[in-house]
Amino acid sequence: MNRFLLFLFFVPTLSMAQPITGLNFREWYNPDAEIAVAFDVVRLSNQMVVDFTINSRQLPLEKYSITWERRDTYTQRDGNALAETPVGVVDSEKQKKGSWTFPVPPASWLLVAKVTNIESKTTWTYFKQIDPKYPANGWLEKDGQKLQQKFLTLKKTYQVKSYSEAPLFVSVYFNDFKPATPPFADQVDQVDRFMFYDSTFRLASGETFTPTRPGVYLIQRDTNAAEGFAFLGVTDIYPKFSSIADLAEPLLYVTTSDEFAQIDLAGNDKAKFDKVILDVTGDRERAKNFMRSYFRRVELANNYFTSYKHGWKTDRGMIYLIFGLPDEVSINDGTETWFYKASRTRYTFVKRGSVYDPGHYVLLRDKRFAETWFSTIDLWRKSRF
Numbered sequence: 001m002n003r004f005l006l007f008l009f010f011v012p013t014l015s016m017a018q019p020i021t022g023l024n025f026r027e028w029y030n031p032d033a034e035i036a037v038a039f040d041v042v043r044l045s046n047q048m049v050v051d052f053t054i055n056s057r058q059l060p061l062e063k064y065s066i067t068w069e070r071r072d073t074y075t076q077r078d079g080n081a082l083a084e085t086p087v088g089v090v091d092s093e094k095q096k097k098g099s100w101t102f103p104v105p106p107a108s109w110l111l112v113a114k115v116t117n118i119e120s121k122t123t124w125t126y127f128k129q130i131d132p133k134y135p136a137n138g139w140l141e142k143d144g145q146k147l148q149q150k151f152l153t154l155k156k157t158y159q160v161k162s163y164s165e166a167p168l169f170v171s172v173y174f175n176d177f178k179p180a181t182p183p184f185a186d187q188v189d190q191v192d193r194f195m196f197y198d199s200t201f202r203l204a205s206g207e208t209f210t211p212t213r214p215g216v217y218l219i220q221r222d223t224n225a226a227e228g229f230a231f232l233g234v235t236d237i238y239p240k241f242s243s244i245a246d247l248a249e250p251l252l253y254v255t256t257s258d259e260f261a262q263i264d265l266a267g268n269d270k271a272k273f274d275k276v277i278l279d280v281t282g283d284r285e286r287a288k289n290f291m292r293s294y295f296r297r298v299e300l301a302n303n304y305f306t307s308y309k310h311g312w313k314t315d316r317g318m319i320y321l322i323f324g325l326p327d328e329v330s331i332n333d334g335t336e337t338w339f340y341k342a343s344r345t346r347y348t349f350v351k352r353g354s355v356y357d358p359g360h361y362v363l364l365r366d367k368r369f370a371e372t373w374f375s376t377i378d379l380w381r382k383s384r385f
Contacts (some may be wrong), residue, residue, distance in 0.1 A: 119266030173199035177309035286383035307357035
């Protein structure tokens with residue numbers, strides 16, 4: 001999954017004369033979506049550089065038309081077509097890549113891409129907020145290609161880049177951040193906007209480094225400023241999990257405290273781990289189906305929501321893990337709302353971005369979510385997903 005997919009959404013529609021706030025963006029979280037678009041933004045001294053990638057999962061891209069426009073607000077019904085064209089465009093049968101460069105704006109605006117299936121006339125809309133306060137002021141490259149995912153593979157070598165010749169400081173945080181609390185919880189684990197690092201080292205722009213330990217790697221020119229760019233260091237199998245230790249933690253949502261304690265005590269003993277899962281589901285075939293379905297959701301949550309912690313540990317990742325793909329996703333400036341028709345439940349997330357993750361969202365919790373939560377957990381335990 002590409003890095004900095006923040007504020008990137010798309011939706012099929014037949015009439016585009018409507019505001020961003022009036023569209024349903026559920027397809028953004030659909031792994032089987034026909035079209036996928038990723039944006040990566042870097043704020044330089046006086047420019048914003050926006051790299052984009054458009055992927056088709058079905059038809060060749062020649063079967064689609066692509067137009068670009070600017071919208072100044074989320075409620076603006078029609079955008080203004082861009083007179084410029086992207087540069088550095090590279091095409092293949094099912095992928096298009098390129099870049100936009102804009103002056104740093106005095107106020108935020110939206111870069112909008114419309115991708116239309118020429119035969120079906122269905123149009124998808126994607127957008128990226130161009131924010132003058134966007135904190136990312138550099139980037140990483142691997143094998144000469146800009147890194148667009150939000151995580152680093154441990155023991156791989158990366159090259160750090162910046163528009164300035166000033167030295168860069170890499171602060172590393174080994175904190176194992178806690179998973180999100182359930183949507184009805186009173187207490188919410190808060191993460192400081194400025195954390196104390198566990199180690200730090202200095203690099204010149206163009207130098208390489210090799211992350212060796214899991215954790216957050218924050219790269220800055222000025223450690224006292226709220227700007228920089230951060231990545232999560234993970235193993236090479238991520239966003240999947242394979243070890244018993246990695247598989248254990250996400251199960252806290254669907255196990256009792258005693259069951260989770262038994263999983264924890266099992267350590268790397270697969271037989272003991274399997275026995276707990278069998279006791280939870282009550283049947284060997286249901287246990288297999290449960291593990292397959294549950295950890296597919298964990299993988300998707302990691303793909304979509306990885307930030308300074310694993311994607312499944314974030315608020316949106318937790319809701320996606322337990323309830324799956326929303327039926328409706330609506331976006332406004334600073335909020336994202338998911339609606340599930342079956343339970344008639346609506347979850348609202350509020351943007352609480354920081355230098356560690358500019359697109360971090362926090363769920364507005366409420367005790368009324370408890371009934372839906374526990375009934376869904378019961379379905380998971382009976383492997384009815």
